[in-house]
Amino acid sequence: MEIDNEILEHMRNPYNYGRIDEASSIGIGENPQNGEKVIIYINVDESDSEATISQIAFEAIACMTTVVAGSVITKEADGLTFSKVEELIAVTLGMLEHVDPEQAACSEMVAVALKAAIDGYLLSKEKGEKQTLIYKIEQSCSPQMEYSKQEERE
Amino acid sequence: MKQLFIKTHEVWLVTLMASFMSKNSETKQSLNDFSDILFRHFTWLERELIKSGVEYDYNRDSVPIKVDSLRVILDNIVERLNTMELMLPNVTDDALRFRIQTDWEYMKYQIGNLADEEVTAFSAKREYKDFNLSNEATDALTLFLFEESYKEYELIMIYNYLKANSNDDYLNKIFQILIDESFFHLKSFGQMMAEMGILAVPRVIHESIYKVESLEEFLKDGIDEELAAKEQCKELSDAVVKEAKELAKFFDFINYQENYHIALMQDALRHFEEKGAE
Numbered sequence: 001m002e003i004d005n006e007i008l009e010h011m012r013n014p015y016n017y018g019r020i021d022e023a024s025s026i027g028i029g030e031n032p033q034n035g036e037k038v039i040i041y042i043n044v045d046e047s048d049s050e051a052t053i054s055q056i057a058f059e060a061i062a063c064m065t066t067v068v069a070g071s072v073i074t075k076e077a078d079g080l081t082f083s084k085v086e087e088l089i090a091v092t093l094g095m096l097e098h099v100d101p102e103q104a105a106c107s108e109m110v111a112v113a114l115k116a117a118i119d120g121y122l123l124s125k126e127k128g129e130k131q132t133l134i135y136k137i138e139q140s141c142s143p144q145m146e147y148s149k150q151e152e153r154e
Numbered sequence: 155m156k157q158l159f160i161k162t163h164e165v166w167l168v169t170l171m172a173s174f175m176s177k178n179s180e181t182k183q184s185l186n187d188f189s190d191i192l193f194r195h196f197t198w199l200e201r202e203l204i205k206s207g208v209e210y211d212y213n214r215d216s217v218p219i220k221v222d223s224l225r226v227i228l229d230n231i232v233e234r235l236n237t238m239e240l241m242l243p244n245v246t247d248d249a250l251r252f253r254i255q256t257d258w259e260y261m262k263y264q265i266g267n268l269a270d271e272e273v274t275a276f277s278a279k280r281e282y283k284d285f286n287l288s289n290e291a292t293d294a295l296t297l298f299l300f301e302e303s304y305k306e307y308e309l310i311m312i313y314n315y316l317k318a319n320s321n322d323d324y325l326n327k328i329f330q331i332l333i334d335e336s337f338f339h340l341k342s343f344g345q346m347m348a349e350m351g352i353l354a355v356p357r358v359i360h361e362s363i364y365k366v367e368s369l370e371e372f373l374k375d376g377i378d379e380e381l382a383a384k385e386q387c388k389e390l391s392d393a394v395v396k397e398a399k400e401l402a403k404f405f406d407f408i409n410y411q412e413n414y415h416i417a418l419m420q421d422a423l424r425h426f427e428e429k430g431a432e
Contacts, residue, residue, distance in 0.1 A: 003293045008278055011300050012354040018216065039360070059360050064300045067357065 014071035027117025036062035277351030285398035306340035307356035
């Protein structure tokens with residue numbers, strides 16, 4: 001990873017690092033090869049016509065490159081409508097082909113965690129109970145879905 | 155008491171970071187000693203929580219430390235201790251409460267007398283001593299220091315949690331050695347980060363990392379991680395050996411220290427397996 005002052009600031013003080021207690025939705029991105037994980041917490045505002053991320057936080061059980069990716073991507077996603085978040089995820093995943101595989105896996109893990117958080121939110125609404133989704137990363141960048149129902153954090 | 159435990163964790167880290175920021179050897183030593191004492195308070199409070207059957211974790215708020223003047227962070231430490239005083243009556247053990255209170259009083263007095271200094275630990279200059287490192291070597295060193303300072307903090311917290319929640323004396327002796335070793339590494343890396351102008355507080359650790367489901371798996375994975383850390387040290391040493399022989403020697407030294415950590419973890423694993431077989 002080439003480090004400039006902007007990257008250094010993300011390393012030193014990652015945006016949105018931490019968790020949201022009682023989050024509207026939690027999504028997990030996981031690398032099945034090494035067990036690394038990204039957990040994204042979102043709060044959602046539905047007062048307008050489309051659901052919007054009103055608050056976002058992430059935790060990384062992973063390397064510093066993943067932390068930087070989490071900082072950059074969650075900063076971008078904060079305040080976006082779900083459709084804009086979907087665009088952000090698509091753009092991020094689309095860019096991974098041009099990045100070295102290790103760095104690609106880190107960014108992919110964040111992107112799929114974000115996808116899991118918004119999909120989990122929509123699914124929770126549909127099912128009437130909280131759903132936490134875990135998406136595993138793949139070389140192909142298409143998330144493999146795995147269901148897990150998780151009780152809300154006390 | 156849980157809140158006091160969390161705040162003690164935070165003030166320990168702030169004091170440790172302040173010790174890295176100072177360039178005055180006496181100030182640095184005082185802050186370093188105080189941070190060690192605050193960490194001990196943290197472990198004693200943890201013991202009280204366990205004795206009282208209170209559920210706890212190592213979650214905490216992020217601790218901002220970016221300052222231009224040492225006095226600002228010193229005042230912040232004193233302010234934190236003053237706020238924590240209001241929580242002290244929740245400590246029911248009289249001896250512990252008295253001990254913490256008197257330690258804080260002395261710390262506040264001493265910190266109040268420390269001279270101000272200009273802080274350059276956040277300058278982002280990314281130069282170490284007089285070494286003329288290439289951009290590639292500088293990036294590798296920067297990334298290594300961020301990764302490994304977090305890793306050492308993580309190891310301190312993991313072994314501390316395991317030790318606090320285990321009654322196995324044999325394992326606990328090993329965990330204590332590994333805690334002491336990680337403290338040395340964390341302090342070495344933190345000092346280098348401050349000198350390079352890239353000082354940062356390690357991020358909060360997710361509880362699944364220290365609340366391990368299987369000690370056996372944890373030790374096996376830990377041995378693999380130590381092997382990977384050795385490899386990283388070797389790569390870094392090779393990357394800087396031409397431009398900075400002293401730095402290369404330091405990373406070799408850290409690399410060789412990892413051998414003993416691996417041996418200790420293998421010993422812990424053997425003990426655990428034998429105990430399980432009994």
